[in-house]
Amino acid sequence: MISLGIGEAIREETAKRIHSYPARSIWASRLGHPCERHLVMAQLNPNDAAPHGVDLQSIFDLGSELEKYVLRRMDAAGIQVIRAQEPLEWRDKGFLITGRVDGMVVDPGGQGEAIPIEIKSCSANNFRLMTQAEDIVATMLGGPHYMQCYPAQLMLYAWSKGKSRAAWIFCDKVTGIIKDRVIEIELPDHVEYMESLLLKAARVGGHVAAHTYPDRIDDWEVCADCGWQQICYPGKSEEDKLALIDGMAPILDEIAALTAGMKPGNRRLGILKEERDKRIEGREGIVIAGDWRGKKGKKSWSWKRVEGEDGPGGNLDADTQDRR
């Protein structure tokens, strides 16, 4: 196949911009993360985190561009965004939460009051889900770990600014369609959730001060996306032994491409699967091969590419803004 090499050149340029931001506080965009140990490691072991890959950096870049697109479209529609990128600092006994609020817009249902907004670009599926979801917060909290972080972030923005409402502005990455959803912060369930978050922040702050770590969680889906997986997961249990397999990632990439119908040739698929199975023969627990994570289940292996469609951070732009 003939190529101008544009993709490769862009990947190379993207790789040069990959940078980690050590956390000196709990980021508002991460407080909802299901693993407290992860939040503690972000502050105690910032240099031990595996750097994110080119795919994830590209998701950051796209999120950043889409945020500008959303703001332009809002502006063209006459919706004014004020106090853009205002910093948030929530300091209490033993913890500090920081973040940056995307902006504030006037709430037509709130007598001209401005409320905080958070722009999230998402996959077409998640965009649809956010339309259908009756209880959007409960839906997010029951979703993948990156989506579980959304309600905590927006509620923190509203609470820190003394507002009773806040809004997500969702943008469908495929169609560019934009919509908003407002949450009421003072609903009993939401107040209870916020209180639990502040207790969580206090526990994390306590561990950071004492240089201790909370227990590991037992959720492979979450650990597979965690930057500290390689120093945290191996000791998890005897059965969960972790193996790093060099040179296997291209095989898994090609299997994924063939399975998705991007390339012809079923015979090749069979050969690749055979090669993959040979390399993991007799292994137990977790296998790491480049961006791929494999886990042996009761009957077969399951494979997951760490950098998914929405990525570990959904609209990851918010995360980059919080990394100060």
Ligand code: SF4
């Ligand atoms: S590897 Fe898993 S248990 Fe360890 S810090 Fe990360 S998410 Fe938590």
